[in-house]
Amino acid sequence: MIADRDGTETILSVILPASNEAALIGDCLGSVLRSDWSLPNRVQVIVVANGCQDDTATRARSFTSQFADKGWTLEVIERQEGGKLPALNAGDAAAQGPIRLYLDADVTIDSLLLQQIVALLDRPAPGYASGALRIRAKGWVSRAYARIWRQVPFMRQGVPGCGVFAVNQAGRARWGGFPEIISDDTFVRLSFQPGERLKTKAGYDWPIAEGFKALAKVRRRQDAGVQEIEALYPDLLHNDDKSPFPAGEKLRLALRDPIGFAIYTAVALYSKLTRKQAKGWSRSR
Numbered sequence: 001m002i003a004d005r006d007g008t009e010t011i012l013s014v015i016l017p018a019s020n021e022a023a024l025i026g027d028c029l030g031s032v033l034r035s036d037w038s039l040p041n042r043v044q045v046i047v048v049a050n051g052c053q054d055d056t057a058t059r060a061r062s063f064t065s066q067f068a069d070k071g072w073t074l075e076v077i078e079r080q081e082g083g084k085l086p087a088l089n090a091g092d093a094a095a096q097g098p099i100r101l102y103l104d105a106d107v108t109i110d111s112l113l114l115q116q117i118v119a120l121l122d123r124p125a126p127g128y129a130s131g132a133l134r135i136r137a138k139g140w141v142s143r144a145y146a147r148i149w150r151q152v153p154f155m156r157q158g159v160p161g162c163g164v165f166a167v168n169q170a171g172r173a174r175w176g177g178f179p180e181i182i183s184d185d186t187f188v189r190l191s192f193q194p195g196e197r198l199k200t201k202a203g204y205d206w207p208i209a210e211g212f213k214a215l216a217k218v219r220r221r222q223d224a225g226v227q228e229i230e231a232l233y234p235d236l237l238h239n240d241d242k243s244p245f246p247a248g249e250k251l252r253l254a255l256r257d258p259i260g261f262a263i264y265t266a267v268a269l270y271s272k273l274t275r276k277q278a279k280g281w282s283r284s285r
Contacts, residue, residue, distance in 0.1 A: 012118055013044045014101045015091030017084050021105035022054040029063045031108035033070065037115055043072040046091045051082025056105075085178045092177070098169035102184075107163040109204040116200035117166045126171040128192040130161040132203030139210045146208060147257055148264035153243035159197040161185050163206040171196070181232065183225025190229065190236035212267065219271035 014032060018025055025047070032045060045067060049057040060076045067074040077090055088102060099121050101114070113131045121127045133155065137146040149155060165188055174191045178184055189197065209218045229236060254261040 010042045010044050010096045011122065012099045012101060012114060013046060013091075013095035013097035014103055014114070015046050015048065015088060015095060016103045016105060017048045017050060017087035017091065018052070018056050018060070018105040019050050019082055019084070019087070020052050020054050020056060022052075022056045022059050024106050025056055025059050026063075027108055028103065028105050029060060029074075031110075032103075032114070033063065033066055034111050035109070035114045036111040037070075043114065044096055045072060045074045046094050047074070047076045048079060048087040048091045049076060050079045050084070050087040050090075052078070083180075085180050085184060088178045088184065099166060100172055101164070101166035102188075104163040104206075106207055107204055109164065110202040112202040113164075113200060113204060116202050120198045120200065121166060121168040121171075123168065124170060125196075126174065126192065127168045127196055127198060128159070128161070128165065128171055128189065129167075129198040129200065130159050130165045131200045133160060133162055134203050134205050136205050136207045137210070138207075141212050141263055142208055142210050142215060144257075144260040144263045145215055145267055147260040148253060149208075151253060153245055153249075157243055158241065159189070159199045161189050164204050165189065167192075179232075181225065182221060182228050186225055186229055187233065187236070190233070190239045193239050194241040212263070212270075215267045216271040216274065219267055220275055223271065223275070 016028065021028075029045070029047075035043075037043065047057070047060040049060065057076050057078050060074070064074045064076075075094060077094060079087060079090060091102075092100065099118055101117060103109070109131065117129045117131070120129045135146045135150055135155075137143045154160065162185060165185055167188065171192060175187075179187065181187055209215045250261075
């Protein structure tokens with residue numbers, strides 16, 4: 001842990017990349033601010049506004065005094081260049097805490113999440129942690145898709161880290177800067193063995209894309225991200241612990257929720273048929 005000038009230790013740095021997130025940054029930072037924190041250690045929150053053409057940075061800075069009242073620090077870094085991976089690296093360069101939590105701007109966290117993550121990762125052995133994932137959707141198509149996605153074995157049993165993942169100092173030492181790849185969360189998760197990946201009881205809300213085409217676009221990007229890691233970092237694949245999705249379980253889901261299963265299957269099929277369209281950056285929502 002690194003001591004500040006007043007002797008208070010910084011144990012956790014929250015790194016939050018945000019590009020044109022003026023509509024969401026307040027809810028995200030508000031959830032961080034409401035964290036139930038009983039430890040005397042300070043938390044450092046770093047918002048990296050990258051390539052923004054809105055007032056994301058200004059809205060983030062409006063929380064500075066509220067974080068100060070809590071005994072925490074809030075820093076806002078503005079970068080003219082876009083790109084999530086360079087933003088993560090910029091946040092890492094400013095981070096002081098030995099435990100790093102990487103948080104997407106469209107996520108809201110439970111009040112106990114930060115405290116429980118620190119409790120899991122405040123150890124010498126390498127560790128990776130995330131919270132209990134709650135997939136949120138608004139439109140009927142996305143809600144139907146989410147009903148099935150929540151029940152995929154990996155999403156139900158694993159520690160996917162979608163939108164929220166944290167590592168301790170020994171874990172962060174496993175790679176240098178974030179590489180320019182599609183799926184940063186998959187890269188980090190697979191840098192740890194299954195036994196090193198931990199999940200808190202506290203959870204968080206993670207919104208998904210709205211509408212069929214938007215879901216397919218995100219699915220194409222997810223598939224492309226996995227394929228990229230398979231090609232560039234094949235040694236990481238031995239850490240993959242995705243449980244199989246047996247045909248019998250799929251059949252039970254299809255019988256129990258035929259509409260949801262039909263939409264989930266159609267999105268997966270359409271994303272494969274239109275795979276060549278997977279260009280650029282697509283978000284989860």
